[in-house]
Amino acid sequence: MVTPENILTYWFDEVGPKGWYGGGAELDSEIRDKFLPTWQEAKDGACGLWLTYPAGTLAYIILTDQFPRNMFRDAGEAFSSDKSARAASKIAINRDWDLKIGEPARHFFYMPLVHSENLIDQDRAVRLICSRMSNAGAENLRHARAHREVIRLFGRFPFRNAALGRPSTEAETAWMAEGGYAAALRAVDSSAAA
Incomplete structure (x- = not known):
């Protein structure tokens, strides 16, 4: 079973900035192999306990905002959990949970807003x-x-x-x-x- 800690360790310690912004087919495949079932569970409404604390919420946001862009690159499914990621992001920000996470990880609380097709979210x-x-x-x-x-x-x-x-x-x-x-x-x- 994948835990929030597994996601954070993978994303921040194993992938890092080079993979966040460079990516590629090999990383896309690796993320799909490791996290597709967990992403599907989150999309189906599981992982709610993750949303009860800052690090768990950050892991949920990465799972629902970042990982689909790798797992489903150039397909519509890449954006299918954006709404869930955006909701988690807004709740966490309203609770100042983003401020409990250091940089550069903090930035990922804001990515669902950057990915939003809504000008208010963009501002x-x-x-x-x-x-x-x-x-x-x-x-x-x-x-x-x-x-x-x-x-x-x-x-x-x-x-x-x-x-x-x-x-x-x-x-x-x-x-x-x-x-x-x-x-x-x-x-x-x-x-x-x-």
Whole structure:
């Protein structure tokens, strides 16, 4: 049986930042092999006891927000537990449980908001990273601002459209052809330099 501690040890001690942001087919397969049944249990409503303390909630958020993006890369299922992750994140933040976890792990409490296709969540993510993380979170803030910019432009993430079976608008297609997310990062960097 997978425990919250197993998830935290794996994600922070074994995978680390290189895997968090680099990933790849080998890591995706490893996460699927180790955690798919536990993710399915959480999706089906199990793992409720995890949500009764800060570290357990963080493990739940990683299980329902981060792991599906690896296990189901480029498929709609990658986003199917986002709502659960977002709810856990908001409850934990309201209880200040994020502040009981050190950096860089704290950042993962905010990721479900960064992944949200809702501008209010996006604004909150940026505020939280600004107010609750040190300067070491600068790169996280840069990406949070880029995600927010995409939601300001389109109200959704166009790079998810294919996986979710959503048709892209002409504006979204043009934006993706012009660099998509990389263009959003450049826009954030340009406004920061101005």
